[in-house]
Amino acid sequence: MPTRREVITLGTAALVAASLPHRGEPLHAQSQAAPAGPFTLPPLPYPADALEPHIDAQTMTIHHGRHHQAYVNNLNAAIAKAPSLNGKTIEAILAGLDAVPEAVRTTVRNNGGGHANHSLFWPSLKKGGGAMSETLSKAVASAFGSDAKLKESLTSAAMGVFGSGWAWLSVGADGRLLVESTPNQDSPIMRGHTPLVGIDVWEHAYYLKYQNRRREYVDAILQVIDWTVVGDRLAAAKK
Numbered sequence: 135m136p137t138r139r140e141v142i143t144l145g146t147a148a149l150v151a152a153s154l155p156h157r158g159e160p161l162h163a164q165s166q167a168a169p170a171g172p173f174t175l176p177p178l179p180y181p182a183d184a185l186e187p188h189i190d191a192q193t194m195t196i197h198h199g200r201h202h203q204a205y206v207n208n209l210n211a212a213i214a215k216a217p218s219l220n221g222k223t224i225e226a227i228l229a230g231l232d233a234v235p236e237a238v239r240t241t242v243r244n245n246g247g248g249h250a251n252h253s254l255f256w257p258s259l260k261k262g263g264g265a266m267s268e269t270l271s272k273a274v275a276s277a278f279g280s281d282a283k284l285k286e287s288l289t290s291a292a293m294g295v296f297g298s299g300w301a302w303l304s305v306g307a308d309g310r311l312l313v314e315s316t317p318n319q320d321s322p323i324m325r326g327h328t329p330l331v332g333i334d335v336w337e338h339a340y341y342l343k344y345q346n347r348r349r350e351y352v353d354a355i356l357q358v359i360d361w362t363v364v365g366d367r368l369a370a371a372k373k
């Protein structure tokens with residue numbers, strides 16, 4: 135969470151952008167009293183400025199400390215109204231949304247998805263990126279032809295999202311890699327897929343630095359994806 139001083143020193147543009155209304159993301163979420171758990175905001179695994187110049191520190195601070203925190207708060211508030219969900223992992227909840235009480239299902243879908251998606255996002259980024267393992271490289275070559283073709287496919291999926299959503303490299307139910315996109319905060323988990331890495335194309339992920347230039351942002355994100363982490367996730371998915 136930014137300190138009061140940090141909030142005060144944010145520019146007007148930042149405050150306006152940070153409060154842009156998005157579906158599933160109520161304004162003033164931070165002012166609501168939220169239960170402390172069961173879900174918590176994972177700390178950023180690097181300083182907020184670690185991915186400069188690709189992702190600026192102010193965007194990182196607001197994106198993690200406010201947007202992701204709001205998903206956690208809203209998810210916890212929904213869980214408090216649905217005790218049957220207590221003790222379940224977020225992955226289990228998203229894989230079985232039909233079992234979520236209808237009164238909170240949409241809230242859990244949007245905010246549980248937001249929490250899961252962002253929890254995958256932060257650790258999959260690293261200054262300078264990271265190399266693909268041999269296993270990942272072979273799987274990518276088999277599914278897409280080459281690393282370059284995979285990146286083209288991810289870029290195309292990210293650019294094709296109308297409004298807010300994500301582009302993903304996932305493992306499908308048949309065990310093969312695929313590129314897909316999801317609207318809003320939906321997760322590939324909801325389709326029975328295992329997400330390996332996602333590109334967040336909500337405007338809150340890039341608007342301060344890139345404004346409407348989504349393509350530049352997507353190109354920048356592809357510079358900082360840690361393919362080593364992606365390879366580790368593929369290995370875990372295969373087990």
Ligand SMILES: [Fe+2]
Pocket residue numbers: 197201252334336338339
């Ligand atoms: Fe986001």
